[in-house]
Amino acid sequence: MNKKKSETPIYTPTECKKFILPVRDVIDIIGGKWRLPIIIALSFKIHRFKELERQIEGITPRMLSKELKELEINGLINREVFNTMPVSVEYSLTDYGKSLDKVIETMRDWGLTHRNKIRNE
Amino acid sequence: MNKKKSETPIYTPTECKKFILPVRDVIDIIGGKWRLPIIIALSFKIHRFKELERQIEGITPRMLSKELKELEINGLINREVFNTMPVSVEYSLTDYGKSLDKVIETMRDWGLTHRNKIRNE
DNA sequence: CACTATACTATACTAAAGGATACTGGTATA
DNA sequence: TATACCAGTATCCTTTAGTATAGTATAGTG
Numbered sequence: 001m002n003k004k005k006s007e008t009p010i011y012t013p014t015e016c017k018k019f020i021l022p023v024r025d026v027i028d029i030i031g032g033k034w035r036l037p038i039i040i041a042l043s044f045k046i047h048r049f050k051e052l053e054r055q056i057e058g059i060t061p062r063m064l065s066k067e068l069k070e071l072e073i074n075g076l077i078n079r080e081v082f083n084t085m086p087v088s089v090e091y092s093l094t095d096y097g098k099s100l101d102k103v104i105e106t107m108r109d110w111g112l113t114h115r116n117k118i119r120n121e
Numbered sequence: 122m123n124k125k126k127s128e129t130p131i132y133t134p135t136e137c138k139k140f141i142l143p144v145r146d147v148i149d150i151i152g153g154k155w156r157l158p159i160i161i162a163l164s165f166k167i168h169r170f171k172e173l174e175r176q177i178e179g180i181t182p183r184m185l186s187k188e189l190k191e192l193e194i195n196g197l198i199n200r201e202v203f204n205t206m207p208v209s210v211e212y213s214l215t216d217y218g219k220s221l222d223k224v225i226e227t228m229r230d231w232g233l234t235h236r237n238k239i240r241n242e
Numbered sequence: 243c244a245c246t247a248t249a250c251t252a253t254a255c256t257a258a259a260g261g262a263t264a265c266t267g268g269t270a271t272a
Numbered sequence: 273t274a275t276a277c278c279a280g281t282a283t284c285c286t287t288t289a290g291t292a293t294a295g296t297a298t299a300g301t302g
Binding site: 034066 | 259270
């Protein structure tokens, strides 16, 4: 018995994994190229489909539609249809979606600092 | 003339786009499934390749290798080779990588809250 | 000698993300 | 009549992400 050396590095191997878990959850919910941009746009004001398409540069209606559905399923946004002619659809943030404001702000701060860093090099 | 209705919604159309830009930069740098987990592991301590492989559940050596390279190119981590036998390689965060701590903390907080939210429903 | 470990790389593949383009139906406008 | 708007779909395609498996060289261990 006693095959292992006693010098085996001693640090709790799980604490790091535990720390990673909730961040992976967040990545699953708001990860990808378009979700945060959509959420940010909606944090400014309620938007209609075409408005979002114009605000989020480079997105195609296919991706916008897909991501809006996922965000709705995850409870981050609301979709409201008005039977005007032609029909109009409004997207807004739920309280849960709004609760991302700190995450977005922190990321934005870091992003702005990064841009300045690159300029100053 | 005067083709457009005067009821056209009036809000500065650029301010929202401007807000999105830095966040898109951040997504480019730390987006994806593995980069933040790697950064978090390295924020705990310097890791060797195999240690990272064990800490980050589900990652393959190929993806780990790929992502480590990209993180190094972007200046977020350091790679140091020691000519021991067999060779050992240590990965650590640069100051720039360390500067992500607030972003990670904020995301983690939100993730933990989200987990509790789901449990309480 | 067989086996393990380290720190990866190479090859080949599948799955998922994302993009390009065209189209729908109904109304209003030119 | 022809065109444009709205809120998307449908179809096809490319790119990126990720997986599986095997292999490199060197040294130490049983």
